[in-house]
Amino acid sequence: MQEWSRQPHESNHLASPVPGISMTYNFINLAWADFEDLARDLLGAEFGMRFESFGPGPDGGMDGRHAKGLSKTVLQAKHYEGSPASALTAAMKRERGSIERLAPSRYLLATSRSLSPKNKAQLATILGPLLHAQDDIFSAEDINGLLRKFPEVEKAHIKLWLSSAAVLERVTRAAAHAFTAMNNAEIAAKVRVYAPNASFKAARDTLEGQHVLIISGPPGVGKTTLAEMLSYAYAGEDWELVPIRSLVDGFEAIVDAKKQIFYFDDFLGTIALDRNALASKDSDLARFMKRIRHSPNARFILTTRAYIFEEARRVSEHLADERLNISKYILDIGVYTRRIRARILYNHLLVADTPAAHIRALVGSGKIAKIVDHANYNPRVIEWMTDGVHLASIQPEGYADAFLAALANPSQLWDTAFRTHIPEKCRHLLFAIFFGSQYGEEIADLRVAYQALHPHLCAHFGHAHDAKDFEESLRILEGSFIKIESGTVSFVNPSVRDYLAAYLNDIVMLREFALPSRQGKWARLVWEHGVSLSAEKAELANFASAFHCVASALLHIPTWKKSTRYPHSFSAADLSNCDRIELLLKWWEASELGDFADLALALARNPVDGFSSHRDGRDLVELIQNLRCFYDGFPYLDDLLTALEQGVISILQSGMELDDLEIIARCVTDATYEFSGDVIAVAKAAILREFDENERATSETDSEYTLADRVKTLENLAAIGGVSQAMLTSAVKTVNNRIAAIVDETETAEEPTFTGTAMATADKFDDQQLADLFLPLLNLPAKHPPTD
Numbered sequence: 001m002q003e004w005s006r007q008p009h010e011s012n013h014l015a016s017p018v019p020g021i022s023m024t025y026n027f028i029n030l031a032w033a034d035f036e037d038l039a040r041d042l043l044g045a046e047f048g049m050r051f052e053s054f055g056p057g058p059d060g061g062m063d064g065r066h067a068k069g070l071s072k073t074v075l076q077a078k079h080y081e082g083s084p085a086s087a088l089t090a091a092m093k094r095e096r097g098s099i100e101r102l103a104p105s106r107y108l109l110a111t112s113r114s115l116s117p118k119n120k121a122q123l124a125t126i127l128g129p130l131l132h133a134q135d136d137i138f139s140a141e142d143i144n145g146l147l148r149k150f151p152e153v154e155k156a157h158i159k160l161w162l163s164s165a166a167v168l169e170r171v172t173r174a175a176a177h178a179f180t181a182m183n184n185a186e187i188a189a190k191v192r193v194y195a196p197n198a199s200f201k202a203a204r205d206t207l208e209g210q211h212v213l214i215i216s217g218p219p220g221v222g223k224t225t226l227a228e229m230l231s232y233a234y235a236g237e238d239w240e241l242v243p244i245r246s247l248v249d250g251f252e253a254i255v256d257a258k259k260q261i262f263y264f265d266d267f268l269g270t271i272a273l274d275r276n277a278l279a280s281k282d283s284d285l286a287r288f289m290k291r292i293r294h295s296p297n298a299r300f301i302l303t304t305r306a307y308i309f310e311e312a313r314r315v316s317e318h319l320a321d322e323r324l325n326i327s328k329y330i331l332d333i334g335v336y337t338r339r340i341r342a343r344i345l346y347n348h349l350l351v352a353d354t355p356a357a358h359i360r361a362l363v364g365s366g367k368i369a370k371i372v373d374h375a376n377y378n379p380r381v382i383e384w385m386t387d388g389v390h391l392a393s394i395q396p397e398g399y400a401d402a403f404l405a406a407l408a409n410p411s412q413l414w415d416t417a418f419r420t421h422i423p424e425k426c427r428h429l430l431f432a433i434f435f436g437s438q439y440g441e442e443i444a445d446l447r448v449a450y451q452a453l454h455p456h457l458c459a460h461f462g463h464a465h466d467a468k469d470f471e472e473s474l475r476i477l478e479g480s481f482i483k484i485e486s487g488t489v490s491f492v493n494p495s496v497r498d499y500l501a502a503y504l505n506d507i508v509m510l511r512e513f514a515l516p517s518r519q520g521k522w523a524r525l526v527w528e529h530g531v532s533l534s535a536e537k538a539e540l541a542n543f544a545s546a547f548h549c550v551a552s553a554l555l556h557i558p559t560w561k562k563s564t565r566y567p568h569s570f571s572a573a574d575l576s577n578c579d580r581i582e583l584l585l586k587w588w589e590a591s592e593l594g595d596f597a598d599l600a601l602a603l604a605r606n607p608v609d610g611f612s613s614h615r616d617g618r619d620l621v622e623l624i625q626n627l628r629c630f631y632d633g634f635p636y637l638d639d640l641l642t643a644l645e646q647g648v649i650s651i652l653q654s655g656m657e658l659d660d661l662e663i664i665a666r667c668v669t670d671a672t673y674e675f676s677g678d679v680i681a682v683a684k685a686a687i688l689r690e691f692d693e694n695e696r697a698t699s700e701t702d703s704e705y706t707l708a709d710r711v712k713t714l715e716n717l718a719a720i721g722g723v724s725q726a727m728l729t730s731a732v733k734t735v736n737n738r739i740a741a742i743v744d745e746t747e748t749a750e751e752p753t754f755t756g757t758a759m760a761t762a763d764k765f766d767d768q769q770l771a772d773l774f775l776p777l778l779n780l781p782a783k784h785p786p787t788d
Contacts, residue, residue, distance in 0.1 A: 029163035074104035115139035167236035174235035201756035217331035220380030353388030365400035440490030514546035520575035576615035604643035613656035687721030
């Protein structure tokens with residue numbers, strides 16, 4: 001029977017620091033089941049045989065078997081890294097009888113422990129005639145030798161490879177580019193809890209085939225985990241990891257000469273999606289996907305919930321375009337076999353801060369099979385129910401039943417903790433985070449929202465409040481409901497936001513959130529959430545009127561602020577001017593209050609910080625078109641259109657990106673009845689100016705793909721702006737000369753060597769094997785479980 005034995009150790013990993021040199025492992029990050037899998041694959045490759053897998057059952061002595069005719073080879077794996085040699089020899093003495101009863105033709109022993117010749121001799125003496133030779137005992141050194149001999153096995157065992165010191169160091173360096181820098185220990189912890197399965201190889205192969213991969217699936221199924229493991233694996237082979245929060249980030253970061261893996265988590269959002277929300281994303285997404293596909297060294301991973309993605313495909317002409325050939329990998333619970341489900345639970349119990357008493361009670365309850373086989377099995381529920389912080393109110397003897405109750409009703413996971421375990425001030429902080437960015441709020445911005453909302457709600461419901469409530473709430477909630485990383489506060493996982501979305505389903509209550517609004521972005525999110533709850537005209541009119549105070553503030557709230565990440569740069573501080581005007585128009589439409597109309601016109605005439613080509617350009621043109629089509633009853637329609645057209649003129653005169661110019665110019669010139677002659681004239685002048693500056697812009701570009709794309713855009717602009725054929729020919733020649741002059745040192749990235757493992761053709765995992773998997777957990781120390 002496989003036993004778990006752990007002793008204090010000095011180092012978590014041993015690995016060669018020199019890139020390209022085979023690594024040496026001490027296997028500390030592998031659970032015993034992981035080590036068994038590795039031993040079967042390595043010794044199977046060494047001896048050219050396939051070993052059947054078995055759990056550490058009561059017969060003991062057989063973790064793998066190869067039978068052919070009357071010949072039977074038995075393999076036993078002993079994960080004793082960090083234990084003294086005496087612990088291993090004692091275990092083998094106890095199991096000698098069980099092994100003899102198996103009567104193998106050949107017996108193989110693999111251990112993760114380092115062995116000296118003397119250690120092997122002692123083991124050979126214990127095993128006696130069962131052992132053909134001492135060579136059939138494979139120590140940690142021998143296992144590492146086989147890994148060097150069979151590198152394909154190493155790269156198939158992605159958890160082993162990712163946990164090596166050298167790879168972890170490369171991943172950590174790559175993660176320094178992330179919005180929330182992660183350290184070695186945090187990444188190692190994610191790798192330890194990961195249960196390798198066939199989805200990794202399938203997703204990896206799709207990504208390599210198309211360079212773009214959308215991982216879609218229901219909430220909590222493990223989309224982000226799969227995307228992170230893929231990203232880490234690429235980073236482990238020296239690809240630059242570029243997590244992005246917007247497609248603008250992606251366009252700015254892509255460099256054809258670099259090996260880059262782009263990662264956009266939950267790119268379509270978490271709660272709701274409508275045509276307006278998608279309009280600003282889908283065309284850019286299509287362009288960025290094409291950009292990635294034309295780059296020899298770029299890969300792009302996106303995650304989204306399945307129902308949101310399908311709705312996006314339904315309403316978006318770009319995402320629905322079959323020519324885009326979106327590579328989608330649907331991750332659903334069906335990909336997890338019974339064995340993998342059990343491994344996910346096992347790894348979480350082993351790695352998380354689950355109290356040892358709870359683990360022993362769970363294993364002893366006999367209800368693990370019910371958990372693993374539950375119809376609502378979901379990795380997110382497993383994560384929640386193995387986190388020690390969340391088990392404080394559950395006694396060990398009631399743990400198994402509480403686990404099953406959580407699976408039966410996942411929506412209640414947060415309810416008890418939210419309603420009874422935290423004070424009012426903390427609930428108010430969670431509300432403030434909910435109506436912030438889905439990627440988290442900077443502490444300074446969150447403080448502004450909280451200090452407006454919290455006193456108002458306390459006064460309305462008769463609660464006391466204190467000046468230190470914000471700091472106290474952060475302290476209480478951190479680690480349970482929220483995480484704080486690099487000055488950004490976000491929910492500990494998306495299910496908190498899901499819970500609050502259902503909790504905040506009362507438009508009357510939301511009116512109390514609207515009244516103290518101090519930020520445009522907050523107000524818009526509150527408004528959109530309320531609109532999703534009600535279509536009753538009088539109710540919406542009353543709701544809209546609650547935004548009167550923040551509506552006035554929209555004329556003064558800055559649109560830009562100093563970036564906290566880059567001292568010499570600026571980032572968006574609040575809604576763009578165009579978004580503010582559109583929001584004011586929605587409030588006017590719902591309430592018919594003249595103040596909203598007045599403010600919309602005032603803001604159009606005097607935009608805060610001026611209209612921005614980057615943030616307002618395309619949206620401004622679309623807003624003008626919508627005004628002419630849908631706002632006939634607006635009291636100042638002509639004046640508003642004149643002010644907005646002046647905004648378009650100022651943007652066109654200030655300069656913009658070439659593809660933005662093409663889109664705006666096409667809209668302006670194609671719809672001559674919607675735009676004045678002045679706007680059309682300025683658009684054509686901007687096109688001519690772009691041709692005049694073509695030589696300078698071309699000389700500053702080093703990407704062949706970008707230059708080739710520039711040729712197409714210039715041809716389109718020439719047709720839009722009436723540019724002469726001679727001017728177009730000259731411009732195209734300049735670009736083509738630049739392409740010819742570029743010394744192409746960019747090599748196409750080779751396919752990564754990591755693979756992951758495919759699904760076995762037959763994956764038998766009966767109740768006895770399931771029970772055996774968890775038996776080692778009964779021997780955990782009283783206070784803290786092992787870390788792997």
